[in-house]
Amino acid sequence: xxxxxTLRIALDALLRNRARSLLxxxxxxxxxxxxxxxxxxxxxxxxxxxxQIESLGSNLIVVIPGSVTQGGARSGSGGASTLTPExxxxxxxxxxxxxxxxxxxxxxxxxxxxxxWQTTVTGVAPTYTFVRSWTxxxxxxxxxxxxxxxxxxxxxxxxxxxxxxxxxxxPIGQTIIVKGVPFTVVGTLTAMGxxxxxxxxxxxxxxxxxSALQRLTGQATVGTIMxxxxxxxxxxxAQTAITALLEQRHHIVPPQQDDFTVRNLxxxxxxxxxxxxxxxxxxxxxxxxxxxxxxxxxMNIMLVSVTERTREIGLRMSVGARGSVILRQFxxxxxxxxxxGGIIGVLIGMVGTMLVALLAKWPMVVPLSGVIFSVLxxxxxxxxxxxxxxxxxxxxxxxxxxxxx
Amino acid sequence: MEPVVDVRxxxxxxxxxxxxTVAALGGVNLQIEQGEFVAVMGPSGSGKSTFMHIAGLxxxxxxxxYRFEGHDVSSLTQDERADIRSRRLGFVFQSYNLLSRTTALxxxxxxxxxxxxxxxxxxxxxxxxxxxxxxxxxRDHTPNQMSGGQQQRVAIARSLxxxxxxxxxxxPTGALDTQSSKEVMELFTRLNQEQGITILLxxxxxxxxxxxxxxxxxxxxxVVADTLQNQRQAA
Ligand SMILES: Nc1ncnc2c1ncn2[C@@H]1O[C@H](COP(=O)(O)OP(=O)(O)OP(=O)(O)O)[C@@H](O)[C@H]1O
Ligand SMILES: [Mg+2]
Numbered sequence: 007x008x009x010x011x012t013l014r015i016a017l018d019a020l021l022r023n024r025a026r027s028l029l030x031x032x033x034x035x036x037x038x039x040x041x042x043x044x045x046x047x048x049x050x051x052x053x054x055x056x057x058q059i060e061s062l063g064s065n066l067i068v069v070i071p072g073s074v075t076q077g078g079a080r081s082g083s084g085g086a087s088t089l090t091p092e093x094x095x096x097x098x099x100x101x102x103x104x105x106x107x108x109x110x111x112x113x114x115x116x117x118x119x120x121x122x123w124q125t126t127v128t129g130v131a132p133t134y135t136f137v138r139s140w141t142x143x144x145x146x147x148x149x150x151x152x153x154x155x156x157x158x159x160x161x162x163x164x165x166x167x168x169x170x171x172x173x174x175x176x177p178i179g180q181t182i183i184v185k186g187v188p189f190t191v192v193g194t195l196t197a198m199g200x201x202x203x204x205x206x207x208x209x210x211x212x213x214x215x216x217s218a219l220q221r222l223t224g225q226a227t228v229g230t231i232m233x234x235x236x237x238x239x240x241x242x243x244a245q246t247a248i249t250a251l252l253e254q255r256h257h258i259v260p261p262q263q264d265d266f267t268v269r270n271l272x273x274x275x276x277x278x279x280x281x282x283x284x285x286x287x288x289x290x291x292x293x294x295x296x297x298x299x300x301x302x303x304x305m306n307i308m309l310v311s312v313t314e315r316t317r318e319i320g321l322r323m324s325v326g327a328r329g330s331v332i333l334r335q336f337x338x339x340x341x342x343x344x345x346x347g348g349i350i351g352v353l354i355g356m357v358g359t360m361l362v363a364l365l366a367k368w369p370m371v372v373p374l375s376g377v378i379f380s381v382l383x384x385x386x387x388x389x390x391x392x393x394x395x396x397x398x399x400x401x402x403x404x405x406x407x408x409x410x411x
Numbered sequence: 412m413e414p415v416v417d418v419r420x421x422x423x424x425x426x427x428x429x430x431x432t433v434a435a436l437g438g439v440n441l442q443i444e445q446g447e448f449v450a451v452m453g454p455s456g457s458g459k460s461t462f463m464h465i466a467g468l469x470x471x472x473x474x475x476x477y478r479f480e481g482h483d484v485s486s487l488t489q490d491e492r493a494d495i496r497s498r499r500l501g502f503v504f505q506s507y508n509l510l511s512r513t514t515a516l517x518x519x520x521x522x523x524x525x526x527x528x529x530x531x532x533x534x535x536x537x538x539x540x541x542x543x544x545x546x547x548x549x550r551d552h553t554p555n556q557m558s559g560g561q562q563q564r565v566a567i568a569r570s571l572x573x574x575x576x577x578x579x580x581x582x583p584t585g586a587l588d589t590q591s592s593k594e595v596m597e598l599f600t601r602l603n604q605e606q607g608i609t610i611l612l613x614x615x616x617x618x619x620x621x622x623x624x625x626x627x628x629x630x631x632x633x634v635v636a637d638t639l640q641n642q643r644q645a646a
Contacts, residue, residue: 011524022512321508324469325522325569326497328490404496405470408508 012331016338023311027343030307033300034347034387035354038380041293042355045376047362048286050369057369065104065235065271066137067245069097069252071227072265088265091215093255094131094231100247102240105133108228110218116211117183118170125166127184127211129218129228135195137234145178145193148214156216160189163208164197182211187221189213241270294383301344301387308340308395319399320407333400340392341385348384352377413481415577415609416443416466421475423461423632435461436472437632443611445576448603450620451613453629459613460581462629466611467500467579468492480576497526501570503580503612507562509554509569515541516550519568526573540568544598560591567598571608578602580612584619596622 020027071088091108098106110129115122134140135147148159162170162177171177177191189211198207219225233248235241249268252258256265312319319332327335356372363370423436435458443449451459464470465477468484477484479495487495496502501522509518519537528536541547544564546557554562563583570578580599584592600622602608612623620626621640628636 015524018513317508318510321510322521322525323493324467324496324502324508326493326525326573328493328525330490331525403470405464408469408504 012334012338013342015335016342019335020339020342026307026311030304030343031347031350033303034297034344034384035300035351037293037297037300038348038351038384039355039358040296041290041380041383042352042372042376043358043362044289044293045286046355046359046370046372047368048283048289049371049373049376050359050363052283052286053371054369065238065241067233067235067241067248067268067270068274069093069231069233069248070229070267070269072263072267088256089228089231090226091219091228093252094228096251096255097231097233097248100244100251102236102244102247103233104236105136105234107131107134107137107232108215109134109230109232110215110223110225110228112185112218112222114184114222116166116170118177118180121170121172123166123169125169125209125211127213127218127222129213129215129222130232131215133234134212134232137232140198141196143194143196144176145191147193147212153214153216156220157214158187158189158217158221159192159214160184161193161195161212162191163195163210163212165206165209166211167194184211184213185222189217235270241272245270297380297383297387300347300384301391304340304344304388305391305395308336308392309398311339312336312395312399315399316402316407316410319402320404320410323402323404324408329400332402333396336396336399337389337392340396341388344384344388344392345381348381351384352380355380412445413478414442414444415447415480416441416611417478417481418442418466418472419476421462421465421477422473423458423465423470424473434632436465438475439632439634441627441634441637443577443609445609446603446607448600448610448622448624449612450623450626451611451629452615452617452620452626453635457629458632459629461632463579463581463611463613466577467502468496469502493525497522498573499576501573501575501578503563503566503570503578503583505582505585507554507559507566507586509562509565511555512553514551514553515546515557515565515568518554518565519572521569522573536572537568540571541565543571543602544568558591559587560594563587563591563595564598567595567602571602575608577609577611580610582613582615584614584616592616592619 069089089108094106094108097103107130112127113124114127115124116127131153132147132149135142143164145161147161148157151157152159160182167177170182171180177194180191181188182191183189195208195212200206213222215228219228233244235244245268249264252266252268253264258264322332323329359370359372362368418439418441421436421439422434425433425435427433439458439462451462453459461470465472468479471485480499484492484495510521516534516537519541520533523533523536538547538550541550544567546561546564546568549557549561554565557565578599584595587595596619599610599612603610614620623640625637625639627634
């Protein structure tokens, strides 16, 4: 008997029991929908992390202070204050380095006329916009001369613009006051949106780092040094060169520990996506368990179905169906159930993902591999859990099946 | 010509567990020639159904030989037995055994699905046999939309589609009223007389047995009487 004919018989049998077929599929539908939603959310998260990291600027290398040990307690990375603007200048002279900007950050109230706003003030070099791939919305960034003279000039992010100048007037040329120091606004930045961690990247004021150090923090050290390598190939050698240079400048000899950390964005991206991958794997595992439970549901119903249809099986055998044909029919039924359930589950999962994307403003990515895997896996569930009931049906003796009450 | 059914010293012993056994058939010798119309009678539990099932290759004897159309079937595999049921045998049951929620036409087509007849041909033959049993106008009715007599006719049409050598009917009129019984028996008589199909049927009713040419009586697993009679003419 042809496979098409077997499929027809199986479909007929399933359609004759629509409600039961649907209920049987429910387990697989839910399982597959869960797999699709979790995998899609996981992939969406990974893609957005990747995008965020890329948006930080290409070929970016970040130098942060290392940990300090104080009374036996080690602070985390970045706890020490060891980096100076001079370190940054030295790094700028290294081969393969395109631009360097130190960054020193202060939380402060900013005042413009009657409006005030709590924000982050970051002292940077003019190269910062290049390092971060940031562009100007209006005005111009401050210059190297402003840095040398520790000028009282500032560049505003869009959130700050909206809160300090809510009437929509141009902030260029206006004065804002930070920690009692008046700064003249020389430019505004284009909107960057939220960072991966949910921070508003536009909620910032940029000033020359010299001004920040002298007028706002009163310290000589900076929080981080951001370095842009000339190209992707220079990232690795530049990183090595920076490490060697800073060890020399800070008089660190092995086995002494470095008092700074040099990271490139690829490292950070890789770390972020590997955490994402582990999470995704765990979620997919949970979803797979629900698929297996769905498969057991199919087996259960198919066993009931075999018992319930024992007389039908006996009749089919009495009119000439071989055991192998009965086996194929029941196996086909469970494969059709699980595969159709899988396809419906994929569709529902896609709708679910779309809802999550809409409600949580999460990027929607339904990976094709996830779809294919889910459908194949549910077909496999059908084979695996359908085989036992099908074999049970096929091994019935015709007369026993016929006389079954 | 070889007999259609030829059994020698056929025994069927059922194990009842705990050491007890029942001899449903205790050494039956029977030959049924091609074209015969045989009624099997006997009290309840005398082994009639057991004999029918073995004759129909639905069950296997404990011992003895069974030659169907001259071939020893005792050593056949399950698949070979299924193939013989498909091509050479037709069954009619007391409880019709139609597929529910399935039309008369599809029910009649069922055996041909397993014998690999192409779909168009299937349709044609099934309709033809529904016409033979006189209910082709009910082709699209499902079992629950038909009377018992009509359902039994569908079952008879189903038994005919593969042109069997032998039709086995275990109490085919057992669930029917007098009028429907009469119509079904006249149908069997016609099939036997006009198409030469061998018919073996079990019945408790003498009026039903009266349609047959030969009556075999069972008692306690043995054939106790085997008589030829003047067949009652189909009306
Ligand atoms: N599967 C079985 N297991 C045990 N004993 C059985 C089985 N099938 C039949 N028997 C026994 O075999 C004997 C013959 O049974 P069978 O069904 O052939 O009788 P029958 O002549 O068809 O009776 P009825 O007229 O009531 O249909 C009975 O004693 C019955 O109890
Ligand atoms: Mg009986």
